[in-house]
Amino acid sequence: MPSSSRPTGNYQIDFLDNIEGTYYLVDTVVVSDKIRALPGGLSKVNVLPLYGTTYTDDTMTFELKLSHKLLKNGFLTIKIPKELTYLGSPGCFNSF
Numbered sequence: 001m002p003s004s005s006r007p008t009g010n011y012q013i014d015f016l017d018n019i020e021g022t023y024y025l026v027d028t029v030v031v032s033d034k035i036r037a038l039p040g041g042l043s044k045v046n047v048l049p050l051y052g053t054t055y056t057d058d059t060m061t062f063e064l065k066l067s068h069k070l071l072k073n074g075f076l077t078i079k080i081p082k083e084l085t086y087l088g089s090p091g092c093f094n095s096f
Helices: none
Strands: 011-019 022-031 042-049 060-066
Antiparallel strands (some): 011 022
């Protein structure tokens, strides 16, 4: 999660009306109230080994639950200890 945040600039909200399957612009407002995305944290972490046996190659699944949703184009950075290595390509997915 970000270690700092900053307020947004002005943003525009468009109000649309659906008339017979076509959206028409009804109104537009420019909002000058600033919003700030605050850093969040992890509310749940699970590490699930496939085999759970020492001295063997194993596949680990990391399940992370954030305390709030990421904003559009937001990201989460995970640093893996150098003692762990990848066999193949790591994968990532999200569920809502």
